[in-house]
Amino acid sequence: MTDSGIPIREGVWARWRGRVDPATLAAFACILVLLFAGSLYSQSFLSPEYLLQQLKVASFLGIIATGMMIVILLGQIDLSAPWAIAMGGMMSASATAWGPAGPWIAIPFGVGCGAALGLVNGFGVAYLRIPSMIVTLAVNAVAQGLMVVHTGGFSPQDSASPAMRFIATGDVVFGLPNALIVWGVIGGGATLLLSRTTFGRAVYAIGNRERAAYLSGIDPQRVVLIAFALSGALSAFAGVLLAGYASKAAQAMGDPYLLPAIAAVVLGGASILGGRGNYLGTVAGVILVTLLQSILSVMQIPEAGRQIAYGSVIIVMLLFYGRGAAIRG
């Protein structure tokens, strides 16, 4: 009775929540639709080799999307992913060449660089209260600047360490690509983190209502700081793997991954405003985006058509289940 005079009408999907997030279901359904559509074009779309290859490619995006998801759950965004990725790739490759200990510290060092970047992001967002969009944008520019200086403006020449190459390209366990297993492990960790730990609970609480979370006695600033550090570390780790995949890093190697990562998280049912979403949905979103890009490329659709299709599909799916509430009188 003391509510304001404007009742808010929830979107249709939001009203029925049940046990499984309808958005996740929709995402998986779209994957099936895509596979079906692809199989009409060519039978090989349903072959195990192709599917496995897709999953391997998806792994890189998946690792990046994991970090992005945590940040989005908080109601923030991480636009520094492109150069966190590049930094991870370049610094780990460079570290490989640093004496006998090089190959051992390459991967941790690369990841550490990303984590440091993430800490700067987190500090700006959590303690300086600067909108994440602009902080991560600026940090992205700084990271780019650092890498340009580091490589002297040339393409990075350093080779990836054997370990990097192994993880990215090998397939040790039952023929499953190592990269996929790594994603699986990271994904499992992320799922546990979000659903079973106090940290994860705090992330959802902050994304829903930071003020109430603060007054309930948690430290929102610390959580945000850690989340951004994680996102930076994961992006850098993906960069390490990408460098391993190609045997070396490349300028702007992270650029193609930013928008797909955001799209994957959102298509998986997470709300860009924060507080809502589960990891399974992000997995579905990643696979969906990867499949979409792959199918468009295999169908020999020129890049122009691919872009249009890519954007249109995202919009259509969002209209289906990503709509906000209406303000009615």
Added chain:
Amino acid sequence: MDGPAPLFRMEGVSKSYGGVRALDQADLTISAGRVHAILGENGAGKSTLIKVMAGVVAPDGGRMTMEGRDVAFATPAAAQAAGIACIFQELSLVPELSVADNILINRPPKRFGLIDRRRQRQMAEAALARAGATDIHPRTPVKDLPLSRRQMVEIAKALARDPRILILDEATSALTAADVERVLTLLRRLRDEGLALAYISHRMHEIAEISDDCTIFRNGRNVATYLAGTKSHDEVVELMIGREYRHVFPPKPAPRRQGGPPRLELRGLSWTNRLKDISLTASAGEIVGLGGLDGQGQRELLLALFGALTGLTGEIRIEGTPVGIGSPRQAKGKRLGMALIPEDRKTEGLMLPMSVGQNLSFAALDDHARFGIIDRSGEARAIKEAIDALSIKVAKVAMPVASLSGGNQQKVVIGKWLMTAPRIILLNDPTRGIDVGTKQEIYGLLRRLADADAAIVFYSTDYAELIGCCDRVLVLYDGRVKRTLVGDEITEKALIASALNLDFGGAPAERAPERAS
């Protein structure tokens, strides 16, 4: 009730929300040149009544007439066009825009298609002058104004539309005593100019001062309409609440013998210009009340105790030891053992989209986790205990807490904090907007918690609650403790008098400049 012909009449108007009957064959008559006060408990239907009048919601049945002609309002704009202006409890001001921009936000004066700023300024100044708020500069951004000034701008905004009927829904809730006086004077002037005024308030003294006619609503019905002054206070309260008035509150025990230092003690606590030299004690087993008008520092005091404010001077002692409380996290900790049930459960107490269970366990989550990993079964047990202990009506624990009724939502907030086994419990107006049944449960709960050795500090805007629940009451005025009332001294008269900065006898305590007439 002879007088001018009625300007506006509502007959048999009903409105239901889902299964809840907000208005049940409601009647109301408003006449020009008279102030009509509308009283009733929270949930009695006053707000819905106003929303129907203002065109914000459409009634399910009944008819409304204006000057004898049938009217129906599909939108707020339609009601405004008919000459009805409403000042809601939630203000409708845009913070980044200036006062003048806000007053004339809809249909501003134009020249060559662009806003005529000079003319707009003149109109805004006229509206502000009419509202008696000439101290507000029209170019001031609204966000720079304190809440009391904003409420005056809201009033000016309503007046700028030159209404024939002006409705005020708790319009004085945030105003200082001086402003309240000015507004009441303004309302008298408007009444004399021929406006019809509808005035919703739960402040009996204001109503006594200003109204000509009164109507009491209970359960969505008009239970009484009478000339102001023709019913006694007790009669009014009984009509508002019903028979059970005398038996709402649990009995108070005799004051304990206190050995050792009090559980909570403040000495000379000050903060910016909102808290001035506040000293209070709360012992284990005691329920200490905070009284006074809204905005006298009660909210800030509770936030200060809970660690949300910086720049405090003075001393806070817990069990005799001076402490510094740096954050709610620290306040919640085992060493301090505090809990705060905040003012607005929807934005400060709950994460609405999250489940009932997750909200309940949130504050005490660390107790059910090892190395950060949650023990699900332990958590589930604790949640079930809380639901049972507080009789929270919820179909499934996994449902979003937004789906619960207001009373049950508040129980979730309380339950969340009870899980931390607090030794000091702070409550900021916990029964606002709650149904009578839940209120009673909360009163009983507070007393049981006190008996179980907690110290409770409890701010309420409801005099009956302060009288019925508290062992002692500190009335705040302008950030200071104006008066402390103990036991039988806690009466409505004393509470009101202290709240208005009057001496107990009724004479002004100090001649503050703004009260000079």
Added chain:
Amino acid sequence: MREWRFWLAENRSTLAAFAIFIAMFWIYVGNHPAGFTANVVQTAANKGVLLALVAMAQTMVVITAGIDLSVGMTFVLCNCLASQLLAGDAWRTGVGLVLVLAAGAACGAVNGLLVIFGRLQPIVATIASGAIYFGLALWLRPDPGGASDFNSDFADLFTGKLWGKIPASLVTLAAVALVVWFPFSRSAIGRTAYAVGSSELSAYMSGAPVRAAKFLVYTLAGLLAGLGGVFLTFLTYSGEASAANGGTYTLYSIAAVVLGGVSLFGGSGSAIGAIFGALAFRAIGDLLFVFDIEPLWQPLFQGMVLLASVSIGATRLIGVRNRLDLFG
């Protein structure tokens, strides 16, 4: 005089952006080997105006607390369109110009519809629509180039100098600000846009035309971004569907907007400030050239300046005594 103080407070962020720009430009011109000559100013202006137009576009949307991540792609699309349509005789060129600008406005309008009726969040809706606009650009111009009968004389009108001294691009920019921004910011619907960014619910309850305001800002954003694309065509006589370029302009427009004092939370700021922010941002890049610092360090320098300038906003936290105010 109290009125002065109010004006100062209302325009504080824009004035700050102006000051930053003046400082940057002063240093730039002061240290440029050729000094304060018309040619130096012209080159700088031509590049700056490009970003300024896109920054104006972004401002429109940011005022309503939205964001448009497709402005860079609209920019690229209209660049490609213009390279094809601004050709032939004056009549055809004129028609072509109108068509290109209409296309830009259409892009913006689509964004507006997605946000208003689709109720999609601006950030994701414009990411997706940006991909579509880029696809269209790529389809139009798979390879960089221009129409064989491209009307370069027309283009030169806008990139040359007036009376041998004043860059025509700046005059165009001023004209655009006068014709588009000035009426918008003083209209009732423009004010509604600010209200929407500040408190959409209050704007709605007060009866202000919320939907119309949102639609207008997105459409105008598309129009201005399209105008930027046309201007690029004036400079290069050709169109290029470069995703990198589009992405850069989008992100730089956000930086320019923030430097220009427009709040990303909506409700305050001015496109004039964004113009200065854009010019200042460009000037920073050019400063390194002037000081003979290796181009290698330019990206880092630009990034650090950006980071520092957005951190300045954190100084508002210093006086905060109620920590609850920090949390939304």
